[in-house]
Amino acid sequence: MELEKVELEKVKSIAKRCAHFGMCKIDFLGTGVCPSGIEHKYVSYYPQGRMEITNALADGIIPVTERLVDIARSCTLCGICDKQCYFLMELRPMKVMEALREYIESYIEKNKPVERPEEDEIVRNLRVVVGSEWATNDPAILITYSGARSPVSPRRIPKYVVMPVSTQELVEIIKMANEYRVPYVPRGTGTSAFGALGEGIIIDLSRMKTLEIDPENWSATIGAGITAFELQREANEHGMRANVAEPAACVCANIICTNLHSLFSHAYGIGADHYIDAEIVSKDGKVFRMNDKDAPNLFSFNRLPPGIQAPSPGICAQMTVKLYPMMDDEEGILIPFSDFHEALAMTREVGKRRIGIAAGVLGSEHFSMFPSPTFKVSKEFKHLLKDNMGVEYMVMVLGDKYDMKTIKEMADVTLDQKMINTQLLSLPRLYGNEGIELLSQFSEGEQRYKMIFKEEMAPIVEMSLSPSPDNIAEVVDEDMKDFFREVYSKPEMTNLVWLNTFRILSARLGRNHTFVATVLWCPLDNLDRIVEICEALKSIGDKYNVRNEFGYLVPVDFGKRAVMEYEYYFDQADDQERENAKNATIESADKMATLMQEVKGLRSGEFVVSQGLSRRENFLYT
Numbered sequence: 001m002e003l004e005k006v007e008l009e010k011v012k013s014i015a016k017r018c019a020h021f022g023m024c025k026i027d028f029l030g031t032g033v034c035p036s037g038i039e040h041k042y043v044s045y046y047p048q049g050r051m052e053i054t055n056a057l058a059d060g061i062i063p064v065t066e067r068l069v070d071i072a073r074s075c076t077l078c079g080i081c082d083k084q085c086y087f088l089m090e091l092r093p094m095k096v097m098e099a100l101r102e103y104i105e106s107y108i109e110k111n112k113p114v115e116r117p118e119e120d121e122i123v124r125n126l127r128v129v130v131g132s133e134w135a136t137n138d139p140a141i142l143i144t145y146s147g148a149r150s151p152v153s154p155r156r157i158p159k160y161v162v163m164p165v166s167t168q169e170l171v172e173i174i175k176m177a178n179e180y181r182v183p184y185v186p187r188g189t190g191t192s193a194f195g196a197l198g199e200g201i202i203i204d205l206s207r208m209k210t211l212e213i214d215p216e217n218w219s220a221t222i223g224a225g226i227t228a229f230e231l232q233r234e235a236n237e238h239g240m241r242a243n244v245a246e247p248a249a250c251v252c253a254n255i256i257c258t259n260l261h262s263l264f265s266h267a268y269g270i271g272a273d274h275y276i277d278a279e280i281v282s283k284d285g286k287v288f289r290m291n292d293k294d295a296p297n298l299f300s301f302n303r304l305p306p307g308i309q310a311p312s313p314g315i316c317a318q319m320t321v322k323l324y325p326m327m328d329d330e331e332g333i334l335i336p337f338s339d340f341h342e343a344l345a346m347t348r349e350v351g352k353r354r355i356g357i358a359a360g361v362l363g364s365e366h367f368s369m370f371p372s373p374t375f376k377v378s379k380e381f382k383h384l385l386k387d388n389m390g391v392e393y394m395v396m397v398l399g400d401k402y403d404m405k406t407i408k409e410m411a412d413v414t415l416d417q418k419m420i421n422t423q424l425l426s427l428p429r430l431y432g433n434e435g436i437e438l439l440s441q442f443s444e445g446e447q448r449y450k451m452i453f454k455e456e457m458a459p460i461v462e463m464s465l466s467p468s469p470d471n472i473a474e475v476v477d478e479d480m481k482d483f484f485r486e487v488y489s490k491p492e493m494t495n496l497v498w499l500n501t502f503r504i505l506s507a508r509l510g511r512n513h514t515f516v517a518t519v520l521w522c523p524l525d526n527l528d529r530i531v532e533i534c535e536a537l538k539s540i541g542d543k544y545n546v547r548n549e550f551g552y553l554v555p556v557d558f559g560k561r562a563v564m565e566y567e568y569y570f571d572q573a574d575d576q577e578r579e580n581a582k583n584a585t586i587e588s589a590d591k592m593a594t595l596m597q598e599v600k601g602l603r604s605g606e607f608v609v610s611q612g613l614s615r616r617e618n619f620l621y622t
Contacts, residue, residue, distance in 0.1 A: 083480070
């Protein structure tokens with residue numbers, strides 16, 4: 001193997017672990033964003049894209065092209081990606097960026113061939129529409145739009161990538177695709193587990209960045225390329241909040257494709273509850289708005305057999321979404337449980353009584369992985385909670401001071417915001433000698449947490465653990481200590497309301513192994529049935545030797561229904577683990593399809609794909 005390829009192979013283990021969450025595209029830590037990505041827009045110019053290019057070069061999938069040379073050289077080696085990616089995934093992408101540049105420079109020094117892909121009629125005409133910079137058939141661009149982290153989504157390399165900036169450009173692209181009979185797929189930021197893959201034209205919508213807040217109407221009008229983080233940040237400047245999902249995901253795509261849910265769906269709703277109006281470009285290139293009298297009825301629901309997805313209504317170019325007021329006294333509270341049934345019952349009760357603005361029950365993987373600065377810390381924290389304290393689940397509620405008072409009256413024991421600050425800034429000490437000494441003061445038992453988390457214990461716990469950003473900095477790489485100390489000195493980093501509003505920690509869930517989720521909409525009248533469903537999904541994961549966990553459950557519609565996620569984890573760089581996860585995913589989908597025939601109100605997440613604009617009543621109650 002040539003020397004340059006050897007250098008790429010050394011960093012491939014890092015590059016293959018990129019989970020494609022797209023977090024390197026947003027400024028979630030105040031570090032700024034990759035300057036090359038901001039300028040050139042294509043995925044290939046972001047750290048995520050360069051990771052994919054490095055893999056492809058090492059595997060001999062793509063040639064060195066003029067565009068690839070520009071991609072490698074455009075990296076300034078500023079180090080922003082190292083801070084962002086280490087914070088979430090413990091990866092050091094700078095090593096990949098450096099290796100890619102060194103490979104390209106060595107390649108050029110040896111006068112090896114640098115290719116220029118031949119333009120065809122389609123790419124030339126696409127450039128007439130969007131400009132010469134924003135349509136391409138270069139392999140170095142195409143490869144970064146060809147993969148997804150889902151084990152059931154094989155690589156599909158498109159023929160073209162085009163980036164419109166307006167509705168009119170989108171219309172012309174669709175008409176051209178129809179004229180040439182080339183299939184097309186719209187893409188936001190590509191953060192979906194299943195990706196936006198296709199073998200024709202990928203329409204990257206991330207240049208459609210219009211964003212206008214209307215404070216008087218409590219709304220925001222956003223382009224298709226606006227991410228959840230960008231919308232939330234702007235809304236917060238006006239004292240408001242949007243109901244959004246993953247921070248790097250495009251809001252319009254989330255609403256249409258997945259019905260968009262979060263803990264805030266408890267109060268803010270799902271589906272058609274999210275938006276006021278939407279501008280859609282149909283498959284024949286015609287533009288309509290949802291509120292037009294002669295528009296297709298997308299508020300309705302297409303009832304198809306299990307496993308069959310509804311056709312897409314078109315591509316959303318713009319949407320006006322609802323915003324909600326923020327209160328000055330908002331706080332978060334956690335209620336620990338050892339029993340799943342009891343946690344579900346509390347969550348249902350919170351839903352029925354409409355307590356708080358956000359609520360849900362979290363599995364142990366979520367509440368141990370999200371706050372932990374490293375994977376090792378998350379493992380130790382999870383072990384401490386489950387095995388030493390008996391905590392298997394946490395019910396989280398966000399709300400005002402009256403909600404906090406009510407929850408404390410309803411629950412045996414709670415962790416209020418002050419106790420949460422102590423826990424989060426003490427994690428390494430919590431499972432270390434200080435935590436062990438603290439726990440030794442209490443008798444053994446499955447519900448030891450009911451003693452240690454009593455409100456009157458808070459001063460003792462704080463004194464024993466000495467919470468501080470220094471504790472977090474102590475467990476990270478030497479060159480990251482000052483950065484983590486600075487980040488965790490910010491009060492929002494331990495504030496449950498802020499963390500759930502912006503959801504910047506959710507990508508940590510794929511830190512060690514990525515995951516694929518089974519999403520279900522289910523009735524909450526029979527909690528035993530939910531327990532049985534989770535046991536069935538667990539047995540499928542165990543059958544294929546796939547690590548699996550209950551993820552979360554959020555009550556909706558006054559606790560009558562809920563959205564639930566169960567997760568299968570796998571090493572995306574391991575072919576056997578991908579195959580095992582694929583088999584588990586397929587069998588779980590088949591199992592849920594069968595149960596949907598038996599359980600009234602049960603719906604698989606696949607059932608609502610592309611129908612997120614519909615009214616919830618049309619799929620939750622039929």
